[in-house]
Amino acid sequence: MKQSHKKKKILLLLLALFLLYAILLSFNILRFKTYKAPALKSSPLEIEGVYHIHTTYSDGRKSVDEIAKLASQADIDFIILTDHGNPNHESYLSQGWKEGVLVLAGSELSVSRGHLVALGFELPSRNFSHNTEDAFYEIKARGGFSIIAHPYSKTRWSWGKFIEYGGIEIINGDTALKKNILASLPSLPALLIKPEYAFLKMFDSPHRNLRKWDELNNLHPIYGYFSLDAHLLYRPGFNLLHLHLLLQSPLSEDFDTAKHQVYEALRKGRFYNSIHAAAHAHGFRFSGEEEEKTTPMGSTVLYDSPVTLNIEAPFPFAKDIHLVHNGKMIFRSTEDSISYEAAHPGTYRVEVYLTERSPLGKNIPWIVSNPIFLRKDDK
Ligand SMILES: [Zn+2]
Ligand SMILES: [Zn+2]
Ligand SMILES: [Zn+2]
Structure with a gap:
């Protein structure tokens, strides 16, 4: 009799603790807002977009059209698809203006050193090489440039002497999600109410990527990218990590010209990265x-x-x-x-x-x- 009484007490205590936690979490989630600067005048020379997106042409959950629609609803100027493939032809051929969003497509190559994102290239007649350095030169010969993807994820990058890559990913959304999902379990219920809150909680310090980036920059200029690496959850994802490009003239309505403008800004490092869900950075x-x-x-x-x-x-x-x-x-x-x-x-x-x-x-x-x-x- 006494035993069951004790058990009841413990259960009640646990229930009370859980309720307290739920109330605190809901309070924090409801209080969360993205900081915005309403008075800032926006410049047509600064455009915002999301880099590193997978579609149903590889292991992504949504089609290019569905993704473009979500990007348009998120008020994004451009998106860069990076389906797996050496390169991915279908994804490449889906490029164009969709729903008022400039949809560009590179490919995420699986090469000997890890994952390498190739952008701005003309389609080759045969696959890019598996050897990293060979692939780099083949991409370059087709007018493109390459970015080291998620250097410290499960598919790590193995460093070599060659350092002429055009970019390196500083933050990768997919890596953060996979690595920190257990640690962020307590805030996961937020996914149902304000998913951006749960995602922001999931990020950890990118100090390792930053340190490597600085080390590489001492030898050869290389540009840093915030990369979403979206396979699902595109809607909240589009509010998460943004590239801000500084153009020399407003983005053209002509697809080929606009594509050239975006890739030129990336090739020359005329861009900065922001965590958009935390605060809007337009104007930096x-x-x-x-x-x-x-x-x-x-x-x-x-x-x-x-x-x-x-x-x-x-x-x-x-x-x-x-x-x-x-x-x-x-x-x-x-x-x-x-x-x-x-x-x-x-x-x-x-x-x-x-x-x-x-x-x-x-x-x-x-x-x-x-x-x-x-x-x-x-x-
Ligand atoms: Zn993938
Ligand atoms: Zn990858
Ligand atoms: Zn990827």
């Missing part, structure tokens, strides 16, 4: 200035006299801006507008952290810019 700028001449991010400047680095972060919510030089943070500020005299050559890039309340961990950069390279010689 990082540029160099030397004797009236402005240098966009991504470029290499011959360093003979000091260069002024300008950062614009015109956001009405609290943020912490880090200027990183050769992998080390050398300056930080919470101001909207910053000018810094770069007195040494090297690789300069910017990370911005959100200091407002957010499900995003404090050690995860909300914005990661591409670098400006100040070189002593013209190598």
Whole structure:
């Protein structure tokens, strides 16, 4: 008799604890909102898109048309499909304007060193090579460029001496999801109410990718990408990781011209990355200035006299801006507008952290810019 009484008490206690947890979680989920800057005027020279998406042409759950529709509803300018294949012809041939969204398609190649994303190439008559370096040159010969995908996922990248890749993924949504799903179980119920909340909770610090990226940049310029790697959950995914491209003229309505504009910005590193679900980053700028001449991010400047680095972060919510030089943070500020005299050559890039309340961990950069390279010689 006494035993069952005790059991009942424990059960009641557990139930009370569970209810308390459920109330706290619901409170946090309902309170969550994406920070936006309503007063900011949007520039037609800055376009936003999502990179690394799988469709039913490989192991994705939705068709290109369904995905384009969701992208259009999310108010995205462009998406870049990256179906598996060496290359994936069907996916490639599905490119075009769909639902007002520029749909581009590269391919995610399985090569000897891992997964390599090829973009901007003309279709080859036979498959790209399995050997990584050979594939790199074949892609280049077809007018394209390559990005190292998820270097530290289950399919890891095996590093070699060759370093001329056009890009490296800094954050990969699919890797974060698979790696941290257990740790984020407590916030999973949010998937039903505000999925972005659960996703933001799932990210962990990309310090390992950032460190490797800085190391590579010391040897050869390479650009950093936030990659969604979507196979499902496209709708919340499209609000998650964005590339912001800085164009030289507004995006053309002509498909071939628009495709060229997007790939040119990526090839030259004229873009920055943001975690869109945490806060909207439209309007961020990082540029160099030397004797009236402005240098966009991504470029290499011959360093003979000091260069002024300008950062614009015109956001009405609290943020912490880090200027990183050769992998080390050398300056930080919470101001909207910053000018810094770069007195040494090297690789300069910017990370911005959100200091407002957010499900995003404090050690995860909300914005990661591409670098400006100040070189002593013209190598
Ligand atoms: Zn896949
Ligand atoms: Zn992959
Ligand atoms: Zn992938």
